Amino acid sequence: MLVIHGVTRSRASRIIWLCHELDLPFRQVPVIQGYRTADPDALSTRSPEFLALSPAGAIPVIEDDGLVLSESMAATLHLARKHGGPVAPATPAEDAQMLQWSFYAATAIEDDALTIQMLTRPEATDEDREIIDEAIERLERPLKVLDAHLSANGHLVGGRFTVADLNMAEVIRYGWNDARLRDAWPAITEWLAGCQARPGFLRMWEARLAEPV
Known part of the structure; x- marks a missing residue:
């Protein structure tokens, strides 16, 4: 097992x-x-x-x-x-695209998204808020690419939910507690909501919430 x-x-x-x-x-x-x-x-x-x-x-x-x-x-x-199954690559081309989007999430988005998540808190200082603003500004380029792709295709690869969507959604989640990002990138916001409505995500999230903070 x-x-x-x-x-x-x-x-x-x-x-x-x-x-x-x-x-x-x-x-x-x-x-x-x-x-x-x-x-x-x-x-x-x-x-x-x-x-x-x-x-x-x-x-x-x-x-x-x-x-x-x-x-x-x-x-x-x-x-x-x-x-x-449907979450997996069906062809070598899909495999390459799933790698591409997963690496894009990890290298172009994750660090700044995590910064937003960690510093968005009631006791945030002016310095914290400035760092968040800078992270949002850096994210404009990769999120513009992602938003345009999702607007045109609905999903990252093959027109269906795949492991690439899952990897990206778990990275995007970090920064999406900031309303400025949700409002600026509607296609990403809609796509993320769809990913997080899946039964698999909901089972995971229930277990996550049950763990001590």
Whole structure:
């Protein structure tokens, strides 16, 4: 059975969501980020047994029939290819496009989207708000590309929901708590709502909300 190491309040959410889309059973080992716990006995990214599996000390990690992968998008792309179905690439061209959009999410969008998520809080300072404004400004170029593509195609690849949409949606989610982004990019907002209405996402999100903050 597939083993997912990592709490759902982490990038493990991407893998868990995909497993629900694939009806793929898995066992979850709730490794928590080391910075989130002061309990020396808690299973965390600083625990020796986890570091033996993942020397980088970062979640998620999967074990799949002897294969160990420690990057969430590598895991989702691998599992989609392995198990097939509509979320997986149907052709080599689709495979390449799914890689392209997943890498675009990770390299052009994720850092700034995470900045917005982390600094959007009631106690945000003027400096925090300035950093958020700068992140929104940097996101204009990649989000313009994404919005135009979704306006024309509805989904990222093949006119259907795929692992590429899942990977991108989990990145976009970080920044979409800012109304300026939701209002500026309506096609992305509509597409994200559709992704997050899927039963697979809702099952993952229910489990995520049930975990301690």
